[in-house]
Amino acid sequence: MVGKLFKFIEREISGLHEAAYLLGFFALLSQILGFLRDRLLASQFGAGEILDVYYASFRVPDLIFIWSSSMVSLSVLIPFLSRKQQEGKASARAFLDSVFSAFFFFLVIISIIAGVFAPEITRFFFPGFSSEMLTTAVLLTRILLLQPIFLGISNLFASVTQLEKRFFVYAVSPILYNLGIVIGVIFLYPLLGLSGLAWGVVLGALLHLGIQIPVIARAGMLPRLRLTWNVGVVKEVVFVSLPRTIALSLQNISVLLMTGLGSLLGVGSIAIFNLSWNLQSVPLAIVGASYSLAAFPTLAGLWNKGERATFIATLSTAMRHIIFWSMPALVLFVVLRAQIVRTVLGSGAFDWGDTRLTAAALALFALSVVAQSMTLLFTRGYYAAGKTRTPLLIATGGTLITVASAFLFSTLFSDISILRYFLESLLRVSDIFGTEMLVLPLAYSVGSIVSAGIFWLLFTRHFEKFDLAVTRTFWQSFAGSVFMGFISYGLLGVFDEVFNIHTTLGIFLQGLCAGLGGMIAGAFILYVLGNEEIREIWKTIHHKIWKAKFIGPDPTETSF
Secondary structure (H helix, E strand, C coil), X not given: CHHHHXXXXXXXXXXXXXXXXXXXXXXXXXXXXXXXXXXXXXXXXXXXXXXXXXXXXXXXXXXXXXXXXXXXXXXXHHHHHHHHHHHCHHHHHHHHHHHHHHHHHHHHHHHHHHHHCHHXXXXXXXXXXXXXXXXXXXXXXXXXXXXXXXXXXXXXXXHHXXXXXXXXXXXXXXXXXXXXXXXXXXXXXXXXXXXXXXXXXXXXXHHHHHCCHHHHHXXXXXXXXXXXXXXXXXXXXXXXXXXXXXXXXXHHHHHHHHHHHHCCCCCCHHHHHHHHHHHHHHHHHHHHHHHHHHHHHHHHHHXXXXXXXXXXXXXXXXXXXXXXXXXXXXXXXXXXXXXXXHHHHCCCCCCHHHHHXXXXXXXXXXXXXXXXXXXXXXXXXXXXXXXXXXXXXXXXXXXXXXXXXXXXXXXXXXXXXXXXXXXXXXXXXXXXXXXXXXXXHHHHHXXXXXXXXXXXXXXXXXXXXXXXXXXXXXXXXXXXXXXXHHHHHHHHHHHHXXXXXXXXHHHHHHHHHHHHHHHHHHHXXXXXXXXXXXXXXXXXXXXXXXXXXXXXXXXXXXXX
């Protein structure tokens, strides 16, 4: 039985779509546990001070994790390790020892520094917090600074896990991470209070790391901590990873700054921003991240072989399917936003006002789901071609646009009442307190859409134009999704009379039936339009996607 399981895991990839669908499946499993995590937090505390402090406490540890872990991510280390293994196991071990030692000491030192100056850092970035909230945030931040150490080491170990073809082991790591947080909410919080929530996160990070240790130990590749290391090797790794590290850090810096602005926009703003962010990340993780990661090895190989035409064709295929899947997700998240939020989060202390405001924020985030997914693929395409400068420049510009938009919209929202009334009326939240926080998801979507547009223009200049099929897919998906949205919206009213929407089950069934009805109608329109992706999906399913080799997600680009 065990032998069959490992044969199942280690089969070779039979195609782009098969790998992407398996990636999406494991991402969905992680997101489901993430739903449970967020529901427990929302029902226990509601959108208030506690969740504001809890989410704010993640920002600095997460930034440290991105700074450090992106330097030893899968995309960076696997090519090095693959080359070193060809030179011999001793060479690979020496390489790992040097990188691990330098990385470990860097992580520990920077975490200690952040812990010492946590009061000053917290006070600077979250000026809207009261003294009591600041004290709690400092405590949680100091505990959470253990997280980047464990996750960072886990990220480094993942390179060995991937080379050893133990893909399933790493695939379940994010699931274990969320499991640790759930344990923290259910068991540690009653025992330890708010610090128990942070210790649950640390437990999740330990589980994320722990599951990989037996694999690399059996392979004889468990790195050893050295007080001295090969400086030349470490420099080479840092030099290769630096542009990508800065690009990934910029997104986290923009979220950090918007979280700081959220502390000035009223109690609950940070909580609603993060909860709606987590919900909008579902299609991004399942579609955008899955296709971009599944395409990356193929794109890199094609570019290295000089097969430029096939490179563009493969990227065009991935782009078509990203648009095909993410466009309907955009529309459904806008139309069914209240049903989604109420089903996932709506219980306990998370009241109807919290639900409506989170739903409005989710709709604004959803506007950029397609753009965010496209950006992931564009970035991978540039990395595959060895061109890291363009993604860095676009990430810098996108961060500036996002942060500037947040402060600009915040000012306009306060000074121009007609603009505020228009947005509140459009999202049906004019009677709810705290709508100022809606400028945050709106600014994020503006930055994401502009970045994706710039990527598209520059990509056609630096490489070639996409196949005409990409444009055709865009307009077909747009037409089918709009029709789907109208049908789903109409069916909401029909099923309003059928189900008891005052219960979680009733509102779930209302949204589910309306969504399914809309999807059937949208699929019919696409069939009539002769959509090619539907035929490709049907063909992929018949190829038995479960026989594809699984590629583990890169945690520096994935939200758990």
